[in-house]
Amino acid sequence: MGTVVDAVNKEANGSAPVNKKVTVVFVLGGPGSGKGTQCENIVEHFGYTHLSAGDLLRAEIKSGSENGTMIQNMIKEGKIVPSEVTIKLLQRAIEENGNDKFLIDGFPRNEENRAAFESVTGIQPEFVLFFDCSEEEMQKRLLGRNQGREDDNIETIRKRFNVYMESSLPVIEYYSAKGKVKKIDAARPIGEVFEAVKAIFTPSKVAA
Ligand SMILES: Nc1ncnc2c1ncn2[C@@H]1O[C@H](COP(=O)(O)OP(=O)(O)OP(=O)(O)O)[C@@H](O)[C@H]1O
Numbered sequence: 001m002g003t004v005v006d007a008v009n010k011e012a013n014g015s016a017p018v019n020k021k022v023t024v025v026f027v028l029g030g031p032g033s034g035k036g037t038q039c040e041n042i043v044e045h046f047g048y049t050h051l052s053a054g055d056l057l058r059a060e061i062k063s064g065s066e067n068g069t070m071i072q073n074m075i076k077e078g079k080i081v082p083s084e085v086t087i088k089l090l091q092r093a094i095e096e097n098g099n100d101k102f103l104i105d106g107f108p109r110n111e112e113n114r115a116a117f118e119s120v121t122g123i124q125p126e127f128v129l130f131f132d133c134s135e136e137e138m139q140k141r142l143l144g145r146n147q148g149r150e151d152d153n154i155e156t157i158r159k160r161f162n163v164y165m166e167s168s169l170p171v172i173e174y175y176s177a178k179g180k181v182k183k184i185d186a187a188r189p190i191g192e193v194f195e196a197v198k199a200i201f202t203p204s205k206v207a208a
């Protein structure tokens with residue numbers, strides 16, 4: 001689907017440069033809007049690889065990395081981890097994967113994430129899939145998620161909502177001004193949301 005872009009790593013973070021053509025879709029929306037749930041469906045139907053920035057950061061904590069404690073504290077506070085840490089993890093995951101189509105879920109989360117990713121990797125998203133959902137519904141989902149996440153408690157959830165409103169929505173507005181945002185009403189049941197998602201990923205049949 002669409003154009004491919006050259007992902008050229010400019011030797012940031014001490015890693016080797018990458019020369020790989022990839023298609024990237026950013027999957028954005030508030031905490032609990034259903035990004036991870038729908039990414040799983042997209043992977044199954046459309047052959048993308050799902051990279052969740054939050055999952056990569058949580059794996060980094062578990063791995064005992066030197067940044068683990070800092071990441072854990074920031075996640076507990078609902079704060080955004082410095083871009084260089086998250087970009088390094090995303091970059092490595094893209095490089096190590098044989099696929100050339102990626103859903104990047106929960107990234108970029110603020111202007112620093114966005115600008116640093118573009119300048120380090122050279123990647124522009126094909127488009128941004130935006131799951132729009134009310135805070136009331138997202139809060140209900142997060143409190144019912146039951147996956148043992150340290151940030152799914154009411155105190156951290158409120159902080160995450162504030163960060164989303166103040167830092168993440170402006171990124172969505174940035175891409176919206178470029179005509180790149182495909183907005184989905186994510187407050188509906190999972191199957192209905194996926195029908196809307198499918199319509200975006202299914203190539204349109206143009207008459208010959
Ligand atoms: N459309 C939906 N209707 C009802 N529940 C949903 C819907 N989509 C997802 N859920 C449920 O809501 C919870 C949060 O979904 P999910 O983990 O996909 O959200 P997320 O956007 O990835 O959240 P986070 O940003 O916190 O990672 C899960 O328990 C999931 O099963």
Ligand SMILES: Nc1ccn([C@H]2C[C@H](O)[C@@H](COP(=O)(O)O)O2)c(=O)n1
Pocket residue numbers: 031052053054055057074075078079080081082086105106107108109113151160
């Ligand atoms: N770009 C990102 C993405 C995530 N984080 C941290 C902060 C989030 O609250 C947490 C959980 O992310 P989620 O699984 O809800 O997408 O991970 C970050 O710092 N930067």
Ligand SMILES: [Mg+2]
Pocket residue numbers: 035036052054106
């Ligand atoms: Mg998620």
